[in-house]
Amino acid sequence: xxxxxxxxxxxxxxxxxxxxxxxxxxxxxxxxxxxxxxxxxxxxxxxxxxxxxxxxxxxxxxxxxxxxxxxxxxxxxxxxxxxxxxxxxxxxxxxxxxxxxxxxxxxxxxxxxxxxxxxxxxxxxxxxxxxxxxxxxxxxxxxxxxxxxxxxxxxxxxxxxxxxxxxxxxxxxxxxxxxxxxxxxxxxxxxxxxxxxxxxxxxxxxxxxxxxxxxxxxxxxxxxxxxxxxxxxxxxxxxxxxxxxxxxxxxxxxxxxxxxxxxxxxxxxxxxxxxxxxxxxxxxxxxxxxx
Amino acid sequence: xxxxxxxxxxxxxxxxxxxxxxxxxxxxxxxxxxxxxxxxxxxxxxxxxxxxxxxxxxxxxxxxxxxxxxxxxxxxxxxxxxxxxxxxxxxxxxxxxxxxxxxxxxxxxxxxxxxxxxxxxxxxxxxxxxxxxxxxxxxxxxxxxxxxxxxxxxxxxxxxxxxxxxxxxxxxxxxxxxxxxxxxxxxxxxxxxxxxxxxxxxxxxxxxxxxxxxxxxxxxxxxxxxxxxx
Numbered sequence: 001x002x003x004x005x006x007x008x009x010x011x012x013x014x015x016x017x018x019x020x021x022x023x024x025x026x027x028x029x030x031x032x033x034x035x036x037x038x039x040x041x042x043x044x045x046x047x048x049x050x051x052x053x054x055x056x057x058x059x060x061x062x063x064x065x066x067x068x069x070x071x072x073x074x075x076x077x078x079x080x081x082x083x084x085x086x087x088x089x090x091x092x093x094x095x096x097x098x099x100x101x102x103x104x105x106x107x108x109x110x111x112x113x114x115x116x117x118x119x120x121x122x123x124x125x126x127x128x129x130x131x132x133x134x135x136x137x138x139x140x141x142x143x144x145x146x147x148x149x150x151x152x153x154x155x156x157x158x159x160x161x162x163x164x165x166x167x168x169x170x171x172x173x174x175x176x177x178x179x180x181x182x183x184x185x186x187x188x189x190x191x192x193x194x195x196x197x198x199x200x201x202x203x204x205x206x207x208x209x210x211x212x213x214x215x216x217x218x219x220x221x222x223x224x225x226x227x228x229x230x231x232x233x234x235x236x237x238x239x240x241x242x243x244x245x246x247x248x249x250x251x252x253x254x255x256x257x258x259x260x261x262x263x264x265x266x267x268x269x270x271x272x273x274x275x276x277x278x279x280x281x282x283x284x285x286x287x288x289x290x291x
Numbered sequence: 292x293x294x295x296x297x298x299x300x301x302x303x304x305x306x307x308x309x310x311x312x313x314x315x316x317x318x319x320x321x322x323x324x325x326x327x328x329x330x331x332x333x334x335x336x337x338x339x340x341x342x343x344x345x346x347x348x349x350x351x352x353x354x355x356x357x358x359x360x361x362x363x364x365x366x367x368x369x370x371x372x373x374x375x376x377x378x379x380x381x382x383x384x385x386x387x388x389x390x391x392x393x394x395x396x397x398x399x400x401x402x403x404x405x406x407x408x409x410x411x412x413x414x415x416x417x418x419x420x421x422x423x424x425x426x427x428x429x430x431x432x433x434x435x436x437x438x439x440x441x442x443x444x445x446x447x448x449x450x451x452x453x454x455x456x457x458x459x460x461x462x463x464x465x466x467x468x469x470x471x472x473x474x475x476x477x478x479x480x481x482x483x484x485x486x487x488x489x490x491x492x493x494x495x496x497x498x499x500x501x502x503x504x505x506x507x508x509x510x511x512x513x514x515x516x517x518x519x520x521x
Contacts, residue, residue: 054469054500055340059368147367148348154474159338159345159368243346249339251346 008120021082064141080183088187088200172237179234185276236265313391329355340500399433
C-alpha cells in the first residue's frame with residue numbers, strides 16, 4: 001500500500017502542473033505582503049474606521065499574526081480550486097491516458113489502488129497547506145513581527161494576547177487541512193465518472209463556487225440549507241480566533257468561544273470525506289473500466 | 292429700597308467669595324499635582340466595552356508635565372477611549388484659565404467631597420465643563436466628570452493608596468459612552484446568522500464603556516525624555 005502511495009506521489013510531483021498551485025500561492029502571498037508592507041497603515045485605517053469613533057487603538061495592528069489571518073480568509077476560499085487540479089485528475093487522468101485499465105490489472109485490489117491515490121492526493125493537499133503556513137504565517141511573522149492580534153468580527157472585535165495566538169494557528173491549520181482534504185475527496189469522487197480531467201476539475205470547482213455562494217447569501221430561504229453545505233463548515237477554522245469572556249467581560253486567555261461548533265464542523269467534514277472516498281471505492285469496484 | 296440693594300450686593304459678593312474659595316481649592320489641588328514633574332508606572336488595564344473582547348493586560352504608563360501622556364501595553368495593542376483622554380488628573384487640571392464654582396457636597400467611596408464645577412475661560416478649549424469631587428482635607432480628586440465638544444462625556448473615579456501624597460491614584464475607573472459597532476458580514480466572511488436581537492436594557496448597557504487601570508510601582512520625578520512621547 002505504501003509502495004503504491006509512493007508511486008502515486010511520484011506521478012503527482014513529476015507533473016509540472018502540480019507546481020502551479022505552489023507558485024500561485026507564493027505569488028499571491030508575496031504580493032499581499034508587499035502591499036501591506038508598503039501601505040499597511042492605510043489598510044489599518046480602513047479596518048479601524050468603524051471602531052475609531054469610540055476607541056483609540058495604539059500599537060502595531062498590522063503584524064504577522066493579523067496578516068496571516070487576512071491571507072487565510074482570502075486564500076482558503078480559493079485553495080480548493082488548486083486542490084481540485086490534482087485530486088480531480090487522479091482517476092480521470094489515468095482514464096484519459098488509457099492507463100487505468102492497465103493499472104487495475106496489476107496484482108492489487110481496486111480498493112488499494114483508490115486508497116493509495118487518495119492518500120497521495122491528501123499528501124499533496126497537506127503539503128500545499130504547509131507551504132501556505134510557511135509563507136503566510138512564518139514569513140509574515142518574520143517580515144512584520146509579532147504582537148497582540150486584533151481581529152474585527154461583524155458585531156465585535158477580539159484582542160488576543162501575543163502568547164495566546166500561535167496555538168490557535170496550529171488548530172486552524174489542522175482544521176483547514178480537514179477542509180481541504182474534503183475538497184480533495186470530492187474531486188476524487190467526481191474523477192471516477194469521467195474519462196478526461198477537465199470535467200471533474202470544473203465540476204469540483206463549480207460545486208465549491210455554488211455552495212460557497214449559497215453559504216454566503218443571507219437570504220432566509222437559504223439559511224435552512226446552510227448547515228448541510230460542507231462549504232459552511234469549511235470556514236469554522238475561524239472559531240479558533242474567537243475567545244470567551246466571563247461575567248465581567250474579561251476575555252479568558254486560552255479559551256475558544258464555541259468549541260462545539262469546531263467539533264461539529266470537523267465531524268461534518270470527516271463524514272463527507274468518508275462518504276466521498278467510500279462512495280468512490282464502492283462505485284469504482286462495480287465499474288466496468290474500458291479505458 | 293436701600294435694604295434691597297444691600298441684600299443684592301451681599302448675595303453677589305457672597306457668590307463671588309464662594310467661587311473664589313473654589314478656585315483656591317482647585318489651585319491647591321493643582322499645586323499638589325504639580326509636585327510631580329514626571330512619572331512612570333506599571334499597571335493592569337481592563338477594558339469593558341460590549342463590543343470588545345480583550346483580556347486584562349499589563350501596561351506601562353508615562354507622564355510628563357504639562358500634558359504629555361503615553362500608555363504602552365505589553366504585546367503592543369491597547370484600546371483607550373477616543374479623545375486623547377489621558378486617564379490622568381494632571382492633564383484635566385492642566386490649565387489655569389478656568390472659573391471654579393461650588394456646586395454642593397457629596398460622598399464618594401465614603402469620603403466627603405466638595406463638588407466643584409470647572410468652566411474653562413478659553414472658548415477654544417475642547418472641554419466644555421468639568422465637575423470635580425474634591426476631598427478637601429486630603430486635597431484629592433475622588434471623581435471627575437468631563438464634558439467635551441467632540442467626544443461626549445466621560446467620568447473618572449479614582450481611589451488612592453501609597454502615592455496619595457503626590458495625588459497619584461492607585462486605581463482609575465474611566466466610564467464613557469460608546470457608539471455602535473457593526474461591520475458587514477461580507478467583509479468578515481461570517482456566514483452564520485446566530486445573533487439574537489438585543490433587548491432595550493442590553494442596548495442601553497451596551498452604550499456604556501469602562502476602562503479600569505490599577506497602578507503599581509510608581510517612579511516619580513526621575514526624568515523622562517520628551518522624545519519618548521513622540
